[in-house]
Amino acid sequence: MTGTTDLDVREGVDRETVETVQNMGSYKYGWNTEIEMEYAPKGVNEDIVRLISEKNGEPEWMTDWRLEAYRRWITMTEPKWAMLNYPEIDYQDQYYYARPASMQEKPKSLDEVDPKLLATYEKLGIPLKEQMILAGVEGAENAPAEGRKVAVDAVFDSVSVGTTFKDELAKAGVIFCSISEAIRDHPELVKKYLGTVVPATDNYFATLNSAVFSDGSFVYIPEGVTCPMELSTYFRINAENTGQFERTLIVAEKGSSVSYLEGCTAPKRDIAQLHAAVVEIVVLEDAEVKYSTVQNWFPGDEDGKGGIYNFVTKRADCRGARSKIMWTQVETGSAITWKYPSCILRGEESQGEFYSIAIANNWQQADTGTKMVHLGKNTKSRIVSKGISAGQAQNTYRGLVSMHPRATNSRNYTQCDSLLIGDKCGAHTVPYIEVKNTSSRVEHEATTSKVDDDQLFYCRSRGMDEEEAVALVVNGFCREVLQALPMEFAMEAQALVAISLEGSVG
Amino acid sequence: MLKINNLHVKLEEEDKQILKGLSLEVPAGEVHAIMGPNGSGKSTLSYVLSGRDGYEVTEGEASLDGEDLLDMDPEVRAAAGLFLAFQYPVEIPGVGNMTFLRTAVNAQRKARGEAELTAGEFLKEVRAKAAELQISPEMLKRPVNVGFSGGEKKRNEILQMAMLSPRMCIMDETDSGLDVDAMRLVSEGVNALRSPDRSFLVITHYQRLLDHIKPDVVHIMSNGRIIKSGGPDLALEVEHNGYGDLLAEAD
Numbered sequence: 001m002t003g004t005t006d007l008d009v010r011e012g013v014d015r016e017t018v019e020t021v022q023n024m025g026s027y028k029y030g031w032n033t034e035i036e037m038e039y040a041p042k043g044v045n046e047d048i049v050r051l052i053s054e055k056n057g058e059p060e061w062m063t064d065w066r067l068e069a070y071r072r073w074i075t076m077t078e079p080k081w082a083m084l085n086y087p088e089i090d091y092q093d094q095y096y097y098a099r100p101a102s103m104q105e106k107p108k109s110l111d112e113v114d115p116k117l118l119a120t121y122e123k124l125g126i127p128l129k130e131q132m133i134l135a136g137v138e139g140a141e142n143a144p145a146e147g148r149k150v151a152v153d154a155v156f157d158s159v160s161v162g163t164t165f166k167d168e169l170a171k172a173g174v175i176f177c178s179i180s181e182a183i184r185d186h187p188e189l190v191k192k193y194l195g196t197v198v199p200a201t202d203n204y205f206a207t208l209n210s211a212v213f214s215d216g217s218f219v220y221i222p223e224g225v226t227c228p229m230e231l232s233t234y235f236r237i238n239a240e241n242t243g244q245f246e247r248t249l250i251v252a253e254k255g256s257s258v259s260y261l262e263g264c265t266a267p268k269r270d271i272a273q274l275h276a277a278v279v280e281i282v283v284l285e286d287a288e289v290k291y292s293t294v295q296n297w298f299p300g301d302e303d304g305k306g307g308i309y310n311f312v313t314k315r316a317d318c319r320g321a322r323s324k325i326m327w328t329q330v331e332t333g334s335a336i337t338w339k340y341p342s343c344i345l346r347g348e349e350s351q352g353e354f355y356s357i358a359i360a361n362n363w364q365q366a367d368t369g370t371k372m373v374h375l376g377k378n379t380k381s382r383i384v385s386k387g388i389s390a391g392q393a394q395n396t397y398r399g400l401v402s403m404h405p406r407a408t409n410s411r412n413y414t415q416c417d418s419l420l421i422g423d424k425c426g427a428h429t430v431p432y433i434e435v436k437n438t439s440s441r442v443e444h445e446a447t448t449s450k451v452d453d454d455q456l457f458y459c460r461s462r463g464m465d466e467e468e469a470v471a472l473v474v475n476g477f478c479r480e481v482l483q484a485l486p487m488e489f490a491m492e493a494q495a496l497v498a499i500s501l502e503g504s505v506g
Numbered sequence: 507m508l509k510i511n512n513l514h515v516k517l518e519e520e521d522k523q524i525l526k527g528l529s530l531e532v533p534a535g536e537v538h539a540i541m542g543p544n545g546s547g548k549s550t551l552s553y554v555l556s557g558r559d560g561y562e563v564t565e566g567e568a569s570l571d572g573e574d575l576l577d578m579d580p581e582v583r584a585a586a587g588l589f590l591a592f593q594y595p596v597e598i599p600g601v602g603n604m605t606f607l608r609t610a611v612n613a614q615r616k617a618r619g620e621a622e623l624t625a626g627e628f629l630k631e632v633r634a635k636a637a638e639l640q641i642s643p644e645m646l647k648r649p650v651n652v653g654f655s656g657g658e659k660k661r662n663e664i665l666q667m668a669m670l671s672p673r674m675c676i677m678d679e680t681d682s683g684l685d686v687d688a689m690r691l692v693s694e695g696v697n698a699l700r701s702p703d704r705s706f707l708v709i710t711h712y713q714r715l716l717d718h719i720k721p722d723v724v725h726i727m728s729n730g731r732i733i734k735s736g737g738p739d740l741a742l743e744v745e746h747n748g749y750g751d752l753l754a755e756a757d
């Protein structure tokens with residue numbers, strides 16, 4: 001009986017894909033919301049850093065932390081080792097702070113909310129009640145909920161505009177709020193953990209983020225608590241020429257568990273926009289964190305104009321024994337992707353998993369992978385990477401597996417598959433493997449193949465058009481990773497796989 | 507139903523002529539068999555009719571109910587009611603058999619302007635038809651043709667045919683590699699589909715299949731052409747005497 005139910009659900013998922021593909025345009029999120037914005041002047045300097053800190057109502061220790069990062073950043077140079085080609089970024093030609101003007105005062109009812117902001121949420125598929133809460137409408141928490149239960153924190157340009165289901169989460173002791181709220185309301189927790197996984201000095205982009213991050217999400221799961229619902233953040237870049245620098249901090253205390261989803265969209269623009277986020281995750285004894293991303297920032301147009309430059313530092317520190325982190329990412333957007341979600345396996349018997357789908361079409365370039373740093377005994381890691389290249393795109397898997405001397409009896413398994421659609425794109429695999437003890441084992445398998453004409457013809461001879469056929473075959477290629485996603489996201493991800501490959505054949 | 511007139515086909519990439527003036531007509535409701543030595547172009551004919559890339563039609567025409575087939579994309583031919591049971595069914599890793607079937611059924615319905623089947627309707631139908639072909643629920647979940655035995659692949663082709671209810675069914679050596687029981691299942695599946703407005707073109711090497719699926723007409727194909735057509739007896743003749751005499755006669 002269980003098997004049957006399972007099958008029914010799966011079928012529903014795939015049907016959804018096909019429908020979504022048929023109903024969507026080439027970039028679903030390519031609209032732009034014309035909302036009145038409040039900007040800080042262009043460029044970055046100590047004054048801008050202070051201004052961001054002040055706008056967020058931060059205490060002095062936080063301002064100092066940012067300033068220290070800024071002073072460090074100006075001594076650093078942008079890394080160039082990735083297989084990415086893009087014009088020089090002018091860091092002084094960006095806005096580092098922007099927020100919807102309507103957020104300055106909380107509205108009393110939906111009527112007072114900028115209708116365009118609401119339209120934005122609707123297009124993102126956020127249920128009405130959650131829309132009300134996000135818009136900050138008083139009493140919205142008590143409105144009846146419809147549909148799925150996922151707590152959402154929405155970050156609109158640089159500012160968190162609201163978090164849903166806060167009360168319900170609070171009952172379980174879970175803290176889910178914007179990082180600026182956390183700095184104000186839970187300074188002891190933020191002080192204890194911020195920058196301990198990704199230090200402010202870590203790398204060029206992370207250091208810039210440390211200086212200028214304007215908002216992001218904070219999650220705290222107390223000891224022994226299983227978070228009662230999925231937590232989700234929507235990041236959206238809207239204002240033109242705005243860099244978005246969000247900062248996420250997740251702390252899972254002993255024996256706790258949480259599943260966190262991150263979705264990203266940005267409107268179509270012909271100028272490239274900078275995005276440099278940092279995510280830090282602390283996983284203590286026996287705790288488990290599952291972090292899933294569906295990244296669909298604007299990839300640029302068919303001629304390679306515009307798009308998001310995405311330089312992200314994501315790292316989880318499995319500090320406790322038997323702790324577990326699972327990263328799952330579906331990277332379909334961005335003109336440039338520079339991203340290596342990593343696992344520091346410090347606790348004995350801790351486990352890290354990385355499941356990735358990276359799709360690069362047209363002129364997109366992706367350099368993405370993971371780092372598995374085994375420090376503790378009997379630690380285990382697993383990497384499953386599926387790279388799809390189409391058009392003129394370049395897709396690189398870059399992964400480090402490192403077994404330290406004390407990480408005895410540890411294991412890694414890496415499976416890295418590349419699929420090429422057409423003959424003008426490229427796929428590259430760059431594995432780094434270091435084993436510094438004799439009892440650990442590292443296994444690496446890699447394949448590169450072209451999308452199979454016989455498979456496409458077989459699908460078409462059964463009635464599917466060419467794009468549907470490609471979507472089906474590619475979704476099959478990605479199946480292992482799609483299955484690692486929470487069900488809600490799996491549907492969206494399958495649809496995205498199809499959409500992002502539109503125009504790649506014929 | 508299906509009309510092929512003086513069809514000449516060469517490979518796109520090389521200067522190799524495979525079909526050399528093939529003519530054939532299958533009226534509605536009839537079952538026609540094509541027999542012929544290996545390499546005579548039977549599979550090529552089935553691929554060209556269903557729109558596979560790699561071939562060039564240099565002369566002649568093919569139509570389905572008066573509509574020119576050769577100009578249509580493969581999926582348009584499928585929606586128009588043409589189906590090919592492949593000699594070598596293709597494996598699609600990671601795509602559930604069920605998902606594949608459902609996507610295909612609904613793609614065709616959509617193309618014809620019909621409402622798509624709901625999950626419930628589809629499941630009910632597919633389970634019933636799979637049971638008739640002794641295809642287990644487990645096989646429906648597995649990726650399309652991956653790890654299927656030869657016989658399972660062929661039965662799976664017939665399941666697709668049953669689900670898509672095409673008007674013109676072409677079967678390319680569906681009987682090869684089948685044991686006696688599988689042959690009976692497949693034949694019963696096909697016979698159940700026979701109807702006054704559905705036609706079959708059955709490509710086979712063996713008389714065996716034609717004992718189960720009684721053809722109205724048997725064509726002998728050699729070197730890119732039909733060299734002789736006749737009643738079911740023609741298949742028996744081939745079975746007993748081989749192609750030798752027929753080929754000599756044609757020369």
Ligand SMILES: Nc1ncnc2c1ncn2[C@@H]1O[C@H](COP(=O)(O)OP(=O)(O)O)[C@@H](O)[C@H]1O
Pocket residue numbers: 517524542543544545546547548549550551560
């Ligand atoms: N793609 C191809 N490339 C090269 N030769 C081909 C190709 N397709 C068919 N042929 C040749 O055309 C002839 C007919 O093949 P086929 O249609 O498979 O015959 P049959 O199905 O009757 O055995 C054979 O000589 C075969 O080798």
Ligand SMILES: [Mg+2]
Pocket residue numbers: 548549550593678679
């Ligand atoms: Mg053949």
